[in-house]
Amino acid sequence: MDPGCEGFTLGNYGSSAIDLRGYSITDGEGTLTFVSSFILSPGGSVTVSKSTGACWFDSRPGVLTYPSDIIAKNRTFILADAGDELSLMNGSSVIDSVCYGKSQGVEKWYGDPVDTASGRYLLRVGGDSDRESDWISTKPGWTNRSAESIPSFRAEVGLFTFPESRGMPILETLSEAHESIDISIYLITSPELISLLCQKSESGVRVRVLAEGLPLGTDLSREISLLRSLTDSGGDVRFINATGSDDRFVYLHNKYAVIDGSVTVLTSENWTSGNLGEYGNRGWGAVIRSEGYASYMRGVFENDFSTPWGDVSGLLALYPNSNPSRDLPAAEITPYELFQCSATVTPVLSPDNSFATMKRFMDSACERLYAEQMDLGSDLAVVSGDSPMAWMASAAERGVDTKFILDASQANASKHVSYAELLSSATSVQAIVKNGSDTFTLIHNKGVIADDKVWLGSVNWTTSSFLRNRETAIIIDSPEAADYYAGFFLE
Numbered sequence: 460m461d462p463g464c465e466g467f468t469l470g471n472y473g474s475s476a477i478d479l480r481g482y483s484i485t486d487g488e489g490t491l492t493f494v495s496s497f498i499l500s501p502g503g504s505v506t507v508s509k510s511t512g513a514c515w516f517d518s519r520p521g522v523l524t525y526p527s528d529i530i531a532k533n534r535t536f537i538l539a540d541a542g543d544e545l546s547l548m549n550g551s552s553v554i555d556s557v558c559y560g561k562s563q564g565v566e567k568w569y570g571d572p573v574d575t576a577s578g579r580y581l582l583r584v585g586g587d588s589d590r591e592s593d594w595i596s597t598k599p600g601w602t603n604r605s606a607e608s609i610p611s612f613r614a615e616v617g618l619f620t621f622p623e624s625r626g627m628p629i630l631e632t633l634s635e636a637h638e639s640i641d642i643s644i645y646l647i648t649s650p651e652l653i654s655l656l657c658q659k660s661e662s663g664v665r666v667r668v669l670a671e672g673l674p675l676g677t678d679l680s681r682e683i684s685l686l687r688s689l690t691d692s693g694g695d696v697r698f699i700n701a702t703g704s705d706d707r708f709v710y711l712h713n714k715y716a717v718i719d720g721s722v723t724v725l726t727s728e729n730w731t732s733g734n735l736g737e738y739g740n741r742g743w744g745a746v747i748r749s750e751g752y753a754s755y756m757r758g759v760f761e762n763d764f765s766t767p768w769g770d771v772s773g774l775l776a777l778y779p780n781s782n783p784s785r786d787l788p789a790a791e792i793t794p795y796e797l798f799q800c801s802a803t804v805t806p807v808l809s810p811d812n813s814f815a816t817m818k819r820f821m822d823s824a825c826e827r828l829y830a831e832q833m834d835l836g837s838d839l840a841v842v843s844g845d846s847p848m849a850w851m852a853s854a855a856e857r858g859v860d861t862k863f864i865l866d867a868s869q870a871n872a873s874k875h876v877s878y879a880e881l882l883s884s885a886t887s888v889q890a891i892v893k894n895g896s897d898t899f900t901l902i903h904n905k906g907v908i909a910d911d912k913v914w915l916g917s918v919n920w921t922t923s924s925f926l927r928n929r930e931t932a933i934i935i936d937s938p939e940a941a942d943y944y945a946g947f948f949l950e
Contacts, residue, residue, distance in 0.1 A: 460545060460557065461516035461580035462538040466508030467545060470583075471499040479505075483548045487565065489536030495529045515599040516580055540577060544568065556589060557581065559596075578706065584608070600707040600768035602759055604808055606815035611805045614749035616935055617797030618943050621728050621742040622899050626735035627795040629716070629724055630655060632746050634792060636718045639665045641760045643713040643931070645917070646674050646682065646729035653685040654787040657692035666694040669764050669771070671711045672701025686774055688783035696774040697764060704770045708810070708929040712917050715931050717757045723747045725916060725933055727905050740903035741831070741896075743915045743944060745933065746797060747804055755806050756931070763929060802937035809930035813918050817907075817925070820934060821850040824861075824909040828854045829948045831864045831904045834871075836921035840878040842885050847920050848878070855887035864948070866902035867892035908945050911938040 460467040467484065471477050477499045483492040484507070491507065499505060508517035510524060526532040538545070542560025546553050546567070556565050558572035559581055568589050573581055575596035584605045585593035597603050619628045630652060633640060636659055647653070647670060660666040668686065672679075686696045699711045715725040726744035728734040734742070747753070764771065774781070807816050821828060828851060839846040855861040863882060865875045875892050882890040895901050907914040916932025918924050935941075 460538070460559075461508075461514070462540050462543065462559070462575075463578065463580070464508055464514045464516040465510075465536075465538055466506060466517050466522075467538075468504050468506045469499065469547065470504040471501055474501050476500050481549065482554075485546050485548060486536060486538060486543050487546075489532065489534040491525050491536055492531050492533065493529060494531045497523075497529055542572060544572075555587070557594060559594075598707060600762070600770075602762050602808060602811055604806075604811040606812035606819070609805055609807070609812060609816065610751075610755065611803050611936075612749045612751035612755070614747050614752055614802055614804045615799065616748070616802045616804065616937070616940065617746040617799050618940055619744050619746075619795065619797055620944075620947055621726070621734055621744065621903075622737065622739040624744070624795050625737060625793075626728075626730065626739070627793055628744060628746055628797055629726070629730060629735065630790055630792045631794065632718060632722060632724050633659070633716065634790075635722070636664050638719045640667070640716060640718055641757060641764075642666075642668045642716040643711065643760055643763060643929075644668065644730060645671045645710065645712045645714060646677065646731055648682050648685065648729075648731045649735040650685060650732065650784065650787050651790040652730055652735060653689055653784070655790040656689050656694060657787065658790075660689065660693040667760075667764060668694060668696045669711065669760070670696070670698055672698035672777075673703065674710070683774070683778050683781050684784045685787075687778070687781045688787060690774050691783050697766075697771050698774065698777060699763065699771050701772060701777050702770070707768050707770050709923050709927040711763065711929045712919075712924065713929060713931045714917050715756060717753050717760060720757060721748065721750045721753050723749070723753050723756050725931060727915065727917060728903055733900070738898075738900060740901055741899040742904045743906045745915055745935065747933065749804060752804055752806065759806075759808065759931070798939075798943045800937045800939040800943075802935045802940055804936070805934040807914070807916065807918070807932040807934060809918055809924060809928050810926050813930060813932060814925040816934075817847065817914070817918070818845070818850055820907065820909055820912065820914055821847065821854060823912075824854050824859045825857075826910050827860045827908065827945070829862045829908040829945060831902060831906050831948055832920050833866045833901070833903045833905060834919040834921055834924075835865060835875065835878055836923075837874065838922055839920055840874075840881070842882060848882055851882065851888045852886035861888045862948075863888055863890040864902065865890070865892050866894075868894045868901040905932070906944060906948075908941050908948065911941045912936050913940050913944050915944075
């Protein structure tokens with residue numbers, strides 16, 4: 460259902476065809492009634508909208524408009540953006556209902572209305588409990604992977620850290636590619652890495668890169684030049700949000716690659732000269748060897764890389780006069796010994812499910828809960844309610860060994876100091892801030908350890924990162940992996 464387009468979709472979830480003649484839909488004020496025969500086959504659906512071509516929702520094939528010879532309108536039928544209810548009726552019987560926003564409820568609806576916002580539509584993802592959990596509020600071009608239906612995969616996992624690894628596992632894994640490399644990245648400015656990608660593209664490997672088009676406070680001229688070199692070598696390079704349209708994601712903040720459809724590299728760090736050098740940030744990374752997980756991540760990449768949503772454009776279309784980088788240095792790959800283990804891995808995505816999944820992940824801790832974070836949004840820096848700080852506080856109250864490290868090397872350092880002090884003084888959490896070290900510039904990590912599980916990826920503890928960006932993370936279920944990262948955390 461899309462309130463902005465004044466439309467909804469009816470689906471037949473039964474095993475028999477249904478003639479919709481006599482069925483009606485009401486918002487409590489106006490009513491739309493099927494006055495002519497319209498057969499809906501099993502598994503079929505039909506979209507009904509006030510008009511066609513006004514937005515994504517009503518621009519799909521086969522949309523029925525109202526009023527028409529098929530659908531009659533009685534009184535005022537307007538789906539309020541701020542909140543409303545919609546009921547499907549067969550005569551005087553309510554068949555199904557949904558409530559959203561500021562709705563006060565309606566017959567055959569139980570509990571709170573579905574939370575939504577302007578520019579979104581409601582999508583049914585659950586069963587028929589007539590509750591908020593049956594639905595999500597989403598946008599065109601989102602992947603809609605709910606927290607209730609995340610798959611898990613068996614994998615062989617190689618673990619590493621920044622700056623110790625100097626990003627060598629990224630280069631090593633990319634160098635193994637024989638067929639394809641798909642990269643989704645916030646920032647990619649390592650000349651050696653681009654040189655390797657150019658080499659791979661020229662050798663016949665399909666190389667595709669999707670990069671954030673407007674990274675915060677960053678001059679993109681160097682990155683554009685590097686990626687122009689890759690384009691000239693046959694790579695397919697696209698930017699998202701480069702034209703200022705952030706209707707789908709505020710930022711594409713990923714740091715991952717899928718290689719040959721079977722191996723995935725995922726990190727907390729951007730693939731910059733610093734992080735692929737001797738003095739980068741503190742961060743975590745993993746090489747995941749699993750065809751199932753790689754297939755899942757490739758599906759996410761294909762969705763984000765596609766152009767129908769109007770926010771993705773090719774490099775040459777955006778920067779036709781850009782110049783390639785000259786004399787790219789060859790990638791000197793020094794083998795790095797990964798920490799290897801077998802594990803069950805679970806993908807996590809923003810804006811789809813990261814907030815709900817993080818809560819479940821942290822709430823599951825019984826013995827230890829360690830978190831190392833670059834950022835903490837002011838609206839989440841509270842020790843009660845629904846926030847990571849509150850979840851840590853709750854864990855500490857349960858007797859869980861709970862520790863928190865927050866970066867204090869940037870402009871928001873004073874706020875981060877106050878957040879850590881609040882957590883330490885008001886709860887039993889052991890919280891500290893850290894301003895770099897002799898070996899790394901800043902804590903750019905977004906890692907969490909809960910008992911024998913590890914959360915690794917790009918998701919910062921901010922509302923935008925959880926709910927508005929495209930972010931990727933992975934949960935690694937392995938006591939060996941948890942102990943490995945805990946060793947670096949506790950140093």
